Amino acid sequence: MSDIDSDKWLEAMKSEMDSMGSNQVWTLVDPPKGARPVGCKWVYKRKLGANGEVTAFKARLVAKGYTQRPGVDFEETYSPVAMAKSIRILLAIAAWYDYEIWQMDVKTAFLNGFVEEDIFMDQPEGFTVVGEEQKVCHLQSGSSIAYLVLYVDDILLIGNDVKMLGDIKAWLSTQFSMKDMGEASYILGIKIYRDRSRRLLGLTQSSYIEKVLKRFKMEHSKRGLLPMRHGIKLSKKQSPKTDEELKRMSDIPYASAVGSIQYAVQCTRPDVAYALRLTSRYQACAGKAHWDAVKSILKYLKRTKDMFLIYGGGELILEGYSDASFQSDDDDAKSQSGFVFKLNGGVVAWKSSKQDTTADSTTEAEYIAASEAAKEAVWMKNYIQELDVVPSIAEPVVIFCDNNGAIAQAKEPRSHHRSKHILRRYHLLREMVSRGDCRMDRVSSAKTQRIHLLSRCRKSLILNIWIRWV
Structure with a gap:
């Protein structure tokens, strides 16, 4: 190994092999007749901190899974991954209540899983057991508030009871090899800033954006x-x-x-x-x-790499805005939808997408956009209700729209000659409004300019208004 940091890489490789041994990832056996051992290789990565500095050297021993046969050597598997909007919602709530936000990392998390199939792997080059060179590795099968957010091996602990959170961390450490990272400040390439005296929380990806620009x-x-x-x-x-x-x-x-x-x-x-x-x-x-x-x-x-999403200073009420640009696509004349949802003064969910059917009026385009926003509202309403700390979520989620025709369509179950052709699935909006999941309200066009950026190109003045709002 000729890298300038070769000593650090060798140390990382030895640490990885120690983890393999302590977790009893494999046992050395003679390869069964007909078995086809997979190869393995080392993958190296410099782990960067919030400011782009190298904080750790990681060496991962991985099996060459691309040589395995689906249905023979493996079936489907997965790691738990929280959606970004789920994390943002919890952080917005944490800022409002001034909850603790702690972070942990599961060391070599992938070693703690269990597999049902028999998998045989060649011994790692440079770490072959003397006298056992002919053998292969047989992989082995593997009123207090507290929220546990999982993203593969990254964990956020959010809650209002310091003792309970400490007990959870202690229990996790007895089950897995954990790294306690203290108060959360950097996760998944996102830097977290907090001003607890003002109950403000900010998210930025400045370091990630700098890395992308260099790439x-x-x-x-x-x-x-x-x-x-x-x-x-x-x-x-x-x-x-x-x-x-x-x-x-x-x-x-x-x-x-x-x-x-x-x-x-x-x-x-x-x-x-x-x-x-x-x-x-x-x-x-x-x-x-x-x-x-x-x-x-x-x-x-x-x-704008240092721009923040800010949570704090707003109401703990979920509200949405929907918008559409009519037949804006130059290739097929389809319209563009956009929506955003706010909680505690900051944006927690957003989407910009081309509509999959051609609208023949601005009202229809706005109605389709509102329907997509309502489906998102129902998901977030159900999610926040399960958290059981946002009393206002029991009320219908208000979705603001600047088109009177779309609002009337959402509230009026009767068929109109100009709207009877609209696909039935978009009329789910009426059902969601009638059962009290959400409510469509009129808002001035000046205020919906805040989200026009999700459905069209805008001038700098409007963009600046939108950014300040975020």
Whole structure:
């Protein structure tokens, strides 16, 4: 190993092998007749802290699972993963009540699972047992408030009872090899800031965005004013038409860039959701204009990398806003939907998406957008009710919309000649309103400009209003 940090990598490899032994991951056996042992390899990673500094050297021994046969060597498996919006909702509630937020990490969490299949693996190179070289590794089968949030091996403990949380941490440490990371400050690439005296909590991905900018060589680019220029149009007509254009675009990491931006949008950057959704449509046929649009997003992220989602100072009431842009897609004339939901002054859920049916009026487009927002509202209402600490969630979730026709459709069960063609599944909105899950209310167009960024390109003034609101 010729790396400058070779000593640290060797130490990490030895630590990994020690973990394998202490967790009794395998026993050495003679390979059964007909068995096909899988290979293995080492995967190395420098773990970075909130400020981009190296905090640990990780070495993982992994089996070459791609050589296994589905249904013979393995069946489906999974790790528990909390949705980003679930985490944001809990953090918004924690900021309101000033709950404790602690963090733990399960050391070598994947070693604690159990498998039903017989799996045989070659011994790791450099760690072959002397005198047992011919053998293979046989893998072995494996009024106080407290919330446990799991994301594979990362754990957030949120609650109001310090003793109870301490007891939970102590119990977890008896069951697994745990790392106590104290008060949560950095998880899943998201930095957490708290001002407990003012009951404020902020989330930012500045370090992650810096890493993305470096990956795509945009760290020295100009800073963009907007994620997408006002009035820009993208379509399949701008896709490569010649072999030379195709060759040029094949060398551009378009899909990788879109995927990297997607994680920021998923976690803390609703202001980029529309621009990303538009550019992601052309991953299979991206042209120069599409790539320029992606670079515009990266330039904008460079300027706003330190932007926060802030929770605090608002009411502990879930409320939503829905919006649509009518027939805005240049390829098929379909409309774009957008919605956001706020809790305790901050945004906890958002979405920007192209509608899958063609609307023939602004009312229909807005009605479809409101229907999608209502389905999200019902999910969040059920989730928050289970947490049992937000009394207001017993009331219908208010969804604000600036289209009188869409609101009337949601409240009125009768069929109208101009709306009878609307697909039945969108009329679920009426059912959700009638049973009290949500309520549609009128709001001025000036206020819905706050979420227009999720359904269309906007000018800088409106964008700034939207960002301040976030």
